[in-house]
Amino acid sequence: MYEAFFYREGELFCEEIALSELARRFGTPLYVYSANAIRDRWHALRAAFAPDPPLFCYAVKANHNLAVIRTLALLGAGADVVSGGELARARAAGVPARKIVFAGVGKTDAEIRRALEEDILQFNVESESELERIAAIARALGRRAPIALRVNPDVAAATHDKIATGRRGDKFGVPIEDAPALYEKAARLPGLEPVGVHLHVGSQIFELSTFERAYARAIALARALRGRGIAIRRLDLGGGFGVPYDGEPPFDVAGLAALVRRLVAGLDVELVFEPGRFLVAEAGVLVSAVVELKETRERRFLVLDAGMNALLRPALYGARHALLPVRAPAPHETLLVTDVVGPICESSDRFGRDYALPRLRPGDLVAFRTAGAYGMVMASDYNSRPSPAEVLIDGRKAALVRARREPEEQMAQERIPEWLERSVRATGCGSGA
Ligand SMILES: Cc1ncc(COP(=O)(O)O)c(C=O)c1O
Secondary structure, three states: OOOOOOEEEEEEOOOOHHHHHHHHOOOOEEEEEEEEHHHHHHHHHHHHOOOOOOOOEEEHHOOOOOOHHHHHHHHEEEEEEEOOHHHHHHHOOOOOOOHHHEOOOOOOOHHHHHHHOOOOOOEEEOOOOHHHHHHHHHHHHHOEEEEEEEEOOOOOOOOOOEEEEOOOOOOOOEEEHHHHHHHHHHHHHHOOEEEEEEOOOOOOOHHHHHHHHHHHHHHHHHHHHHOOOOOOEEOOOOOOOOOEEEEOOOHHHHHHHHHHHHHOOOOEEEEEEEOOOHHHHHHHHEEEEEEEEOOOOOEEEEOOOOOOOOOHHHHHOOOOOOOEEEHHHOOOOOEEEEEEEOOOOOOEEEEEEEEEEEEOOOOOOEEOOOOOOOOOOOOHHHHHHHOOEEEEEOOOOOEEEEEOOOOOHHHOOOOHHHHHHHHHHOOOOOOOO
């Protein structure tokens, strides 16, 4: 596997550029993405499925930066989108509409209309009522919407509770046993063309047996539907392939491809997958500067300029990201056991306890690994801190692909109503006097 982040002469690099140089040029917190690491993951997936790779629709939710989507679009990726905004991003980044699938439990009428007008590949439908709405909107536009039902196969993925999506009781999809009747209804509705079966059972899954159970159910359904005269020609088997965050073994892509080959043998069906994390997580780091070292009688805290506002996963899921000092420790340097926290006024703003790090000083830099997925997309303005900026590296080239949002820009989108302005004039408050 291509390793984009490595130490050279004591300094952590991304491809051909030192992270310290990037921090000087662009400031911190800073997301740094390696274009070649993204390409490497893409080629690893395609190679596993050679000679007949499926359509990989990159799950834009993982990292929706236009430059990241464009990097993948240039390789031939489609897009899995879950909102009108993601659809707009995928199109703006150059993904052809006929390579876009649209999932999500809350598609609005306007989003459905937009996707129909764009002529996307497939709607992944999450409920009976959504099916009816898509049919009505398509009919009004004089179109037939290509649809797959997102089926819930009732498979509990061995992953974090908050990112498992395929169990009975999760909000996603329709129970698989209800699917045949819904497909028959869809086949009768003039605005719809049932073309596929879709599922996605969760994220950060390593166990191939989870995929096998879920895929087998989708395939059995496709066969049964064909038996009833419904021409299912596509299986969209979702994403969810795991990535190592803190030393776990890598995901078995070759094993996945082999099991898919075995399951679909003789079926003559187009395959679609929706990998997000797998393609971009390891291609990114979050570079942050030490602001403060705080020692209490109980613990030692390293306070960074990035917090849950910049990288939410630890606070949201209890996720742990490996953390590297940007300057390599000397060979026998003593490492200190430290809690690593952000500046946000929440106790949950903690990246983790007991990181072993060299003695760092304010201004020193650290990098959270595996931050390319579900990182910047979840960043917020909480505590009115400047947002992280994002840069894309390609060999010796570095480009700012998203500027930092300073508090002034955050405020520029806000308005004080006129009636409060009047009160200011009456009271003198806010006049600076
Ligand atoms: C429908 C769907 N497809 C694909 C993905 C991508 O998952 P991952 O990033 O784990 O590959 C998700 C993630 O939530 C999803 O909901």
